[in-house]
Amino acid sequence: MSRPRPSAALSAALAAIAPADAESARAAERRLANLAIPPGGLGRLGALAVRLAGSAGRCPPPRPTCPVLVVAAADHGVHVHGVSPWPQGLTAAMAATLAEGAAAGNALARAVGARVRVLDAGIAEPPIRAAGLRRAGVRAGAGDLAAGPALAPEEADAAVRAGIATAEEALAEGADLLVTGDMGIANTTSAACLVAALTGRRAHDVVGPGAAGPAADLPAKRALVDAAVARADLDGDDGLGALTAFGGLEHAALAGVCLAGARARVPVLLDGVSAVAAALVAVRLAPATVDHLVAGHRSPEPGASVGLAALGLDPLLDLAMALGEGTGALLAVPLVAAAAGVLTEVRTLEDLASAGWPLS
């Protein structure tokens, strides 16, 4: 199979993505060192503040006040192989529940002050009823990745652009922190294929039970993933090829969310294995994207840790959450806001000395 090329529209988006600004990051490091805090006392929060400054190209970085969760939902032809115990119809039901505000992703979004956008990136059911749900209109569910390519190259490209468009709509309305969420019955199988193909690892290292829990038939899922990855025979840097081979449409859309954030120099918080797989695709398409990503939560799915290591990212949280919908990443939103805030709001030791405190 020849390697797919990005469309002109997608190529233009990719070309506009710039890496972190090293001078802004250095300025943040200097500022941190002067605060009335023991050296290194902010730990990983300090490192996050430096990363945010580099991503924004400003020191201090803007403090996010308008986080937006984008949940991309789609179905998967590979569901017919029994990789999930859940009925495919749950994707549509949960997408509607998310649009109506009654899912776990909504509860956690409210807890951290985030708005929620739901994108039907490719749900198999007929268009669902919920108001406020956007539709990508690319395809009603990815094909069976075990039988052949899950998507046509043009479909993968269009789904990435649908994710970009959804994120850009949020950015135009003021979003200053993007949070990735996914909903898609059977989508950890696609995600495992994406991670394996883009990191050169075998199924043994990247396949987990997903939402099946202890009931999962891991040997069968691993065999399916290894066979699909072997058949596709991709280059490890072929992001669009990997999306074409394995789907899903939600992974493509979330790759678009990562790209849109990077282009706008707005940080993108990654959730679990589907978001990590999407981030790998985005970074293969435009390597500078990685400088604008922040890992929110370490999913128990082994593919998430493999993908994060390949991206050089260490998650802020490790709460053993495994339900998608952006829930893990949402809980990291306050950490991002706090990291940005601490750089601007804390007095320096010089301030204290010049105020007359006996510090020497």
Place this chain on the structure above:
Amino acid sequence: MSRPRPSAALSAALAAIAPADAESARAAERRLANLAIPPGGLGRLGALAVRLAGSAGRCPPPRPTCPVLVVAAADHGVHVHGVSPWPQGLTAAMAATLAEGAAAGNALARAVGARVRVLDAGIAEPPIRAAGLRRAGVRAGAGDLAAGPALAPEEADAAVRAGIATAEEALAEGADLLVTGDMGIANTTSAACLVAALTGRRAHDVVGPGAAGPAADLPAKRALVDAAVARADLDGDDGLGALTAFGGLEHAALAGVCLAGARARVPVLLDGVSAVAAALVAVRLAPATVDHLVAGHRSPEPGASVGLAALGLDPLLDLAMALGEGTGALLAVPLVAAAAGVLTEVRTLEDLASAGWPLS
């Protein structure tokens, strides 16, 4: 030395503390199992929701909307032995900075919507200027724990009660989540003694560099702690005796905050090693207190992990922060609010099926 007995006022407070309500916790487990979430998908957030229900004695537990950070500040006679590179005057300067809203604890409190109360539990400097700072009025700094008891038993008792009074004032104004914070130059030495004495461990296991960072003289600090703990020769359940032997006044006050939260069935978020040492004291005074504690952040100080293990608590965050002021615990506030919220706001699978979604 005879074992100190709590005053009548403190004894009355201790007697009013009840353990978790098992029926409320079971009700939360049942509720979790019915949500439209994969089994176990909420991970540690689900376990936290169950713990909050048990602590509150209600299911669903109330969702905290008014978190309050109580920062207790005090000085330490052991400072003369060079256990900290920082001048003692920094305690007063930082307490004033906290009261004025310009310290790291304030920045992170704002980031998570918490109010801040600062208690001068025993600062050595003359009364400081900041408005809004409460004074315990017990003693201006603990004595040198290396030379003899740091406090008189009546002083330790009074400082615990000052912490209770400060927390109860916050509770009366609507606080529904208490967050522990500390400020006290040299206080990791007192904290290490408290943890060692109350867990039966040696200094090697509990002494870290504190705010000294890599410059710390750990062998000297360990020798000082081992000698002090050996001389005090306490029973491992003698919380008031440990406060008397080692101080500090801020540890006593934070033990009071733990006790006040437990009595009111309001959860108390623990910060670093000083808060953990204070929690050990509180739990030795009233064992049921532990059911109302939530560990916020794993301090790099080894005594924090030893103390948390003795309390049976596993922190929500591990961000390598080491600056006190409640900063680590504050970042866990949104997780507590989210855990409580998720139980009430998420639809059940039965809801989806009865709404006509094709789920079987």
